[in-house]
Amino acid sequence: MKIQNRMPKTDDRTHLNLVENEWFPMKEPKSLGMSILLSIPLMILNALITIGMINTFSTISLNEFGLTSDSISITLNLGVIIWIFLLLVIHELFHLVFIPNFIKSQKIFIGLTLFGGYVLTEEKISKSRYILVTMAPFIIISILLPITLSLLGILTPTLKALILLNSMASSVDILNLILLLTQVPKETVLINNGTKTYWKYKQNDKYNETTAY
Template identity: 85%
Template sequence: MRIQNRIPKTDDRIHLNLVENEWFPMNEPKSLGVAIALSFPLMILNALITIGVINTFSTISLNEFGLTSDSISITINFVVIIWIFLLIIVHELFHLAFIPNFIRSQKTFIGLTLFGGYVLTEEEVSKSRYILVTMAPFVIISILLPIILSLLGALTTTFKFLILINSMASSVDILNLILLLTQVPKKAVLLNNGTKTYWKYVQNEKYNETKTN
């Protein structure tokens, strides 16, 4: 694992080599800005899912966040900023934790940029594991965590706020999941060349187990 505050760039020579070896590039947004724009409807959907989960096991209302029909009162103090910063780190660590052998990998990167945190691996990863890596922060933080905190009686307004922030921030992850499910066949492995994702069909069913253990 390598820590660096610069996202690895796509290498044109590696791209040509991958294509020559029957790796197929996925059709993906050309930039982060485009990805965020395309994922905006998913941001709303994610928030509604999380609100539904919270409302099932606890309560949630606009009044808790200073939003009423008469006025809007939002207070963001230094403590909340620290919580959001920690949330970014935890979100990326959940991505990282499900990448096979990430500690020993020299092709797995994690870091912070001006646009937030990122995790990227240029190792070969099975489709099922790639889905797990993509979905982990949303499922754990924005679906399972509010259920656990509700049962413990510890789901405070601050936690609800952070859980919703994570839910909406996971919209790009959900967009990536949709692209993956619609373009990559079941028996396939994936890897990244910088920010560009490639997949390759694998006939050997035992390949995924060998690569992820």
């Protein structure tokens, strides 16, 4: 695992080698900024899903976040900034821990950029595991966590706000999931070359049950 403050770049020579060996590149947004722009509708959808989950087991209202019909009161202090930073780190760690051999692999990258945190692996990974890695932060933090905290009676307004923030921040993950489900067939393995993703049928690759994730 490598820690760095910039995302790995796509290598043209690696791209040609992958294509020559029957790897198919996915059609993806050309930049992270474009991904964020395209994911705005999903941001709203994610928030609605999480609000629904919270409202099923607890309560949620605009007043809890300092928003009323005639005023807006949002307090941004050092404590809030620290909570948001911790949320960012935890979100990326949930991506990371579901990647096989994430500690030993030198093809896994994690870090912070101007657009937020990222986790990226250039190891081969099955489609099912790729989906798990992509969805883990949203499912755990914005679906399962509010249910658990509600049942324990400790779901505070601050935690609700952080859970909602994670839900909206997961919109790019959901966009990646949609691209994966609409382009990549079953029984495939995926690999990244920098930020570009490729897929290949398992039977066309030296990939068996001992290495399948």
